[in-house]
Amino acid sequence: MIRGFPPSEFEARVARAQSEMTKAGLAALLLTTEPEFRYFTGFLTRFWESPSRPWFLIVPASGRPVAVVPSIGAALLGQSWIDDIRTWAAPDPQDDGVTLLADALREQGGPVGVPSGPESGLRMPLADFARVQSLSGLEFRDDAGIAARLRAIKSDAEIAKISAVCDVAGRAFDRMDEIAGADVPLDRIFRAFQGLLLEEGADYVPYIAGGAGQGGYGCVISPATSRPLAHGDVLMLDTGAVVDGYFCDFDRNFAITTVSDTTHAAHARLIEATQAGFDAARPGARACDVFAAMAAITGGGEEAGRLGHGLGMQLTEGLSLSPRDETVIEAGMVLTLEPGVETGPGRLMVHEENIVIRKDGAAPLTRFAGPAIPVL
Amino acid sequence: MIRGFPPSEFEARVARAQSEMTKAGLAALLLTTEPEFRYFTGFLTRFWESPSRPWFLIVPASGRPVAVVPSIGAALLGQSWIDDIRTWAAPDPQDDGVTLLADALREQGGPVGVPSGPESGLRMPLADFARVQSLSGLEFRDDAGIAARLRAIKSDAEIAKISAVCDVAGRAFDRMDEIAGADVPLDRIFRAFQGLLLEEGADYVPYIAGGAGQGGYGCVISPATSRPLAHGDVLMLDTGAVVDGYFCDFDRNFAITTVSDTTHAAHARLIEATQAGFDAARPGARACDVFAAMAAITGGGEEAGRLGHGLGMQLTEGLSLSPRDETVIEAGMVLTLEPGVETGPGRLMVHEENIVIRKDGAAPLTRFAGPAIPVL
Numbered sequence: 001m002i003r004g005f006p007p008s009e010f011e012a013r014v015a016r017a018q019s020e021m022t023k024a025g026l027a028a029l030l031l032t033t034e035p036e037f038r039y040f041t042g043f044l045t046r047f048w049e050s051p052s053r054p055w056f057l058i059v060p061a062s063g064r065p066v067a068v069v070p071s072i073g074a075a076l077l078g079q080s081w082i083d084d085i086r087t088w089a090a091p092d093p094q095d096d097g098v099t100l101l102a103d104a105l106r107e108q109g110g111p112v113g114v115p116s117g118p119e120s121g122l123r124m125p126l127a128d129f130a131r132v133q134s135l136s137g138l139e140f141r142d143d144a145g146i147a148a149r150l151r152a153i154k155s156d157a158e159i160a161k162i163s164a165v166c167d168v169a170g171r172a173f174d175r176m177d178e179i180a181g182a183d184v185p186l187d188r189i190f191r192a193f194q195g196l197l198l199e200e201g202a203d204y205v206p207y208i209a210g211g212a213g214q215g216g217y218g219c220v221i222s223p224a225t226s227r228p229l230a231h232g233d234v235l236m237l238d239t240g241a242v243v244d245g246y247f248c249d250f251d252r253n254f255a256i257t258t259v260s261d262t263t264h265a266a267h268a269r270l271i272e273a274t275q276a277g278f279d280a281a282r283p284g285a286r287a288c289d290v291f292a293a294m295a296a297i298t299g300g301g302e303e304a305g306r307l308g309h310g311l312g313m314q315l316t317e318g319l320s321l322s323p324r325d326e327t328v329i330e331a332g333m334v335l336t337l338e339p340g341v342e343t344g345p346g347r348l349m350v351h352e353e354n355i356v357i358r359k360d361g362a363a364p365l366t367r368f369a370g371p372a373i374p375v376l
Numbered sequence: 377m378i379r380g381f382p383p384s385e386f387e388a389r390v391a392r393a394q395s396e397m398t399k400a401g402l403a404a405l406l407l408t409t410e411p412e413f414r415y416f417t418g419f420l421t422r423f424w425e426s427p428s429r430p431w432f433l434i435v436p437a438s439g440r441p442v443a444v445v446p447s448i449g450a451a452l453l454g455q456s457w458i459d460d461i462r463t464w465a466a467p468d469p470q471d472d473g474v475t476l477l478a479d480a481l482r483e484q485g486g487p488v489g490v491p492s493g494p495e496s497g498l499r500m501p502l503a504d505f506a507r508v509q510s511l512s513g514l515e516f517r518d519d520a521g522i523a524a525r526l527r528a529i530k531s532d533a534e535i536a537k538i539s540a541v542c543d544v545a546g547r548a549f550d551r552m553d554e555i556a557g558a559d560v561p562l563d564r565i566f567r568a569f570q571g572l573l574l575e576e577g578a579d580y581v582p583y584i585a586g587g588a589g590q591g592g593y594g595c596v597i598s599p600a601t602s603r604p605l606a607h608g609d610v611l612m613l614d615t616g617a618v619v620d621g622y623f624c625d626f627d628r629n630f631a632i633t634t635v636s637d638t639t640h641a642a643h644a645r646l647i648e649a650t651q652a653g654f655d656a657a658r659p660g661a662r663a664c665d666v667f668a669a670m671a672a673i674t675g676g677g678e679e680a681g682r683l684g685h686g687l688g689m690q691l692t693e694g695l696s697l698s699p700r701d702e703t704v705i706e707a708g709m710v711l712t713l714e715p716g717v718e719t720g721p722g723r724l725m726v727h728e729e730n731i732v733i734r735k736d737g738a739a740p741l742t743r744f745a746g747p748a749i750p751v752l
Binding site for chain 1: 420421422423425426427428429446447448449451452465466467468469470472490491492493494495496497498499500501502503518563566567568570571574575577578579580581582583584585594595596597598599616680681682685690691692693696698700701722
């Protein structure tokens with residue numbers, strides 16, 4: 001896998017955006033979040049972890065993007081394909097890029113499209129956004145879903161990165177017997193698993209979750225406790241690791257020393273449901289159809305609100321495999337399949353794999369788990 | 377350090393907020409971001425990494441907070457002190473909590489305060505926010521800085537968590553000779569250092585940055601390259617690791633095999649500037665005064681926009697040590713001191729320590745580095 005992208009990748013993204021902007025009657029897009037900014041610039045840094053400074057990208061209806069950014073980012077952004085970079089000494093409590101941004105927007109005219117639909121966010125203070133609207137005198141409206149729609153269809157170069165990080169996490173899961181087993185506390189396993197992911201090549205590990213308990217677990221988003229694993233526990237670890245700015249998001253279940261018949265059957269059913277989702281995930285099918293294929297086998301499992309989702313520059317992005325989402329699946333989408341089954345009162349097991357949609361159907365990005373739950 | 381907080385901590389936070397809300401004439405606060413939600417609830421999960429679902433907390437002018445959250449969070453939030461938890465099956469492309477939130481807000485009446493000032497953000501789609509405003513029929517305005525002001529003054533229990541994670545990172549830095557030296561590529565060091573932080577007790581490592589080069593480095597926010605360290609390089613590693621939801625944020629410099637006189641002098645000057653910042657950081661001083669004390673020794677160093685900042689539930693939060701920030705420093709604030717010096721054209725060195733402000737002056741949270749740069 002080659003790090004970064006050639007300028008042609010960004011030129012193609014901007015050209016697709018501009019084609020859609022023309023149809024939507026937008027003179028410019030204003031983007032403020034990390035993935036949106038990175039999608040059009042290639043600007044990759046963990047510095048977004050700091051909320052103190054806003055970053056702005058303007059994608060005009062024609063011509064190249066204009067970046068309005070804190071001076072601390074000028075050197076790194078200067079290495080990208082972006083050539084119009086305007087900076088200020090941020091943070092500035094009096095004027096944190098507001099005037100500079102309003103001026104830059106006025107050059108492009110309006111209407112200005114700002115992502116406002118599902119999953120979107122505005123990464124700047126609301127009061128400053130109101131000032132930008134007022135100072136620029138332009139009309140601001142929804143971006144018509146352009147940014148999200150573009151990002152949903154991955155290029156081969158993007159898919160290669162997701163595939164690479166899936167391989168990294170797959171190798172880390174292969175080494176679970178080095179770090180997990182009876183009497184090992186769950187929080188120690190969480191730490192050690194992040195270490196394995198880094199050793200196997202992850203750049204960083206923004207997400208790890210999991211659970212452990214007799215015949216299942218109660219919650220899949222809780223921090224790890226110091227409770228040691230016990231014989232008969234089912235351990236689940238779920239990870240969103242990153243390579244070159246792209247995520248994997250999948251999990252694995254393990255039985256601790258022994259497997260009950262119930263656990264064996266639940267795991268086999270999860271694998272069967274995953275396969276049904278895989279078979280249903282073809283261009284032209286809807287997100288709710290893939291949900292239905294899996295739910296028919298698990299008997300529901302909607303506690304989490306969905307049985308999978310899009311994946312890419314973020315841990316979760318784009319469509320939801322839920323009864324409420326009728327998004328049509330297209331070639332180039334990368335998805336997770338994430339069925340769940342109840343294994344007792346307040347107890348469940350979940351399983352997750354990552355796939356890419358090709359013209360003729362789905363292809364796995366993870367090495368799919370088999371029906372037999374591995375024993376540690 | 378004890379994990380979590382007793383309910384009395386959250387009750388005190390809510391009481392302080394309500395006292396300020398009365399003065400500001402607000403009937404409720406609407407909070408949407410991870411640190412704001414966690415500050416009043418204790419809800420700690422890495423699940424916020426997924427942008428797909430919004431989370432809402434209402435702090436009323438009297439009485440207890442009301443949480444309006446995706447059903448996937450109900451079990452974990454149910455373990456907190458919050459008892460009014462309303463859920464929906466998120467994500468829902470038709471109504472992602474909008475009606476539920478508008479109804480809950482109407483029970484409290486208006487005006488509703490929403491954080492809108494420096495560093496704030498609204499973590500929900502703009503279009504949904506407009507619908508909530510319209511459906512509720514209430515007046516929405518700025519929260520008068522209440523959420524940010526409360527969070528800026530840390531309790532002893534919060535300071536103990538920051539101190540604990542500073543100790544973790546200090547022990548990891550003590551082990552740098554295990555992972556770094558001549559001929560080791562920088563990206564391998566970044567990965568291995570995250571591993572050391574986890575081994576020493578970090579729950580996770582949301583931020584790592586650094587640089588390496590002859591007599592200094594060019595950028596402090598770039599991803600690591602695969603360039604091996606060379607004799608005479610200066611290596612800097614900066615980390616924001618987390619224990620129980622609280623960050624450290626400090627760095628260390630290392631010389632690779634040899635130290636030039638210039639590098640030795642630059643490092644000593646950084647330590648001198650840090651000490652000057654430490655001495656100036658007292659209750660009653662302003663952020664710009666602490667900046668001035670450090671800048672008098674480094675001769676500026678404003679490329680990054682500031683020479684330190686607040687620290688706590690986020691890698692950076694609150695005031696900036698910059699000429700533009702006149703915030704008055706108070707006991708209970710936790711700050712970083714982060715001077716920088718130019719060491720050549722396009723090259724710099726930076727240094728960073730963490731401190732807490734007490735009634736009679738600053739106290740270190742990190743084991744302050746000495747003037748001599750360590751050699752690997």
